[in-house]
Amino acid sequence: MKLKERVRQFIRHNSIILFFRLLADAVLEAYSQSRHLGASRMMHDEVKFAADLCIRTHAIEKGMSIGSVRVGFGQPKVLSLIDDLLIYVSRFPSAQIDESMAVIERYIAFNCHNGCNVEQVASRYEQLKKAYAMRENIEAGIASCNRAETLQAANASFDLFSQSRYSIRDFDQQGVIDENDIIAAIDIARKAPSACNRQPACAHIYKGKKAHELFDFQGGCNGFGQDMPYAILVTADMRRYFINERHQMYVDGGLFAMELLLSLHYKGVATIPLTTAYKTMRTRLLKKRFGIAANEVPIMIIGVGAYKESYKVAVSHRNPVASYYKMHD
Ligand SMILES: Cc1cc2nc3c(=O)[nH]c(=O)nc-3n(C[C@H](O)[C@H](O)[C@H](O)COP(=O)(O)O)c2cc1C
Structure with missing residues (x-):
């Protein structure tokens, strides 16, 4: 094998050199991710904020789909979701929150149906309804x-x-x-x-x-x-x-x-x-x-x-x- 080829092989397969080459790439990736991941300046970016609301909405929806669900679960989480939905629609007027609202509505209905009082959630939800005109017939819940x-x-x-x-x-x-x-x-x-x-x-x-x-x-x-x-x-x-x-x-x-x-x-x-x-x-x-x-x-x-x-x-x-x-x- 020629010397040039041997050097090439060494650079390619040496794990210490590989470590530094990977590190350089990881640093560049960290730079991109630190700007673009949802975690960065979340509440100032419509898509990032929406992703967070989507995760929290889904947590409520999936909670209702658990076989042995605890009726009344998650009220503090629903209240804080409603608060953030209010911030979201005020900050991004063209935003759509129909699915989140439909899930909250099903959550209220689900708990009422099972004899659990979620009055605080229901009254906070009324505020949201005043702030946002929801589309009808959204498929959501269980x-x-x-x-x-x-x-x-x-x-x-x-x-x-x-x-x-x-x-x-x-x-x-x-x-x-x-x-x-x-x-x-x-x-x-x-x-x-x-x-x-x-x-x-x-x-x-x-x-x-x-x-x-x-x-x-x-x-x-x-x-x-x-x-x-x-x-x-x-x-x-x-x-x-x-x-x-x-x-x-x-x-x-x-x-x-x-x-x-x-x-x-x-x-x-x-x-x-x-x-x-x-x-x-x-x-x-x-x-x-x-x-x-x-x-x-x-x-x-x-x-x-x-x-x-x-x-x-x-x-x-x-x-x-x-x-x-x-x-x-
Ligand atoms: C990579 C991955 C990770 C997931 N992790 C969880 C989890 O930890 N807990 C959970 O309840 N559901 C989890 N899910 C299920 C998602 O919530 C579900 O796929 C999504 O809501 C779409 O619903 P579907 O799978 O019923 O179509 C995960 C799904 C994927 C693809």
Whole structure:
């Protein structure tokens, strides 16, 4: 090998040099993210502010979709959401908050229906109604689904099949899952594409007590984690990527995770994707506690359980199709 080539190889594969090259890239990325992530100057940017309101609205909506929901939950959070919606509409007059308002309305109705007095929320909501003219007939809150129809949808055309998948928070506590269905779903999900066919994903399957420990650690499934007998932690292997691909494993791992969600849905298993978006130290702890190798990155956890005969779901309203694309001529 010529000297020039040897130097090139050394620079390329030396881990100390790689560290500094990555650091430079990470600094540039931190610069961009410090300006553009929602966390930066959130209340001065319509989109960032809206994202925060969307997360808080959805927390209320999904709270109502939990099987063993505690009636009257979250009143302080709803009150503070209303306060911030008032600030939002006063600061951004063209803003739309119909979905948030519809969820709050369903929240009030849901609690009244279950005999819980949420008068303070109701009267604060009246103020919001005066400040913003809400559109009618917004789909929001919870919807009822039926197991037989859901299973039937597995054989429907793709548009109907994919529309029938929901994140489930209302599981059959006595339901039994056939492990073969999980393996069969992983088998189907292997068809997920990955950059240069690198296939970095691994599904770590945890059962019973270990699954519940993982749900407790995850923290986003309080109130229904105990009703799911399996947890699947999808990871992607960093070793298959190179310097300009620092985030590619999240794309490839995410595609596999989505395909796995649909495959499990196809096998008639109820699922919920659960975030593993943590800061580095917590990610390290997750890996240590749950037997994940240092070279793997967590993509998401999939909670797995059984459908009830009849179950409820959070509607999770989708934005209009026009907001999902831009044509470039
Ligand atoms: C990466 C990811 C992380 C999620 N994390 C959570 C979570 O921690 N807790 C939860 O209840 N839902 C979680 N969800 C579910 C979302 O709330 C749900 O996908 C969204 O509202 C759309 O609803 P749908 O899945 O029913 O269509 C997560 C979804 C994704 C894709």
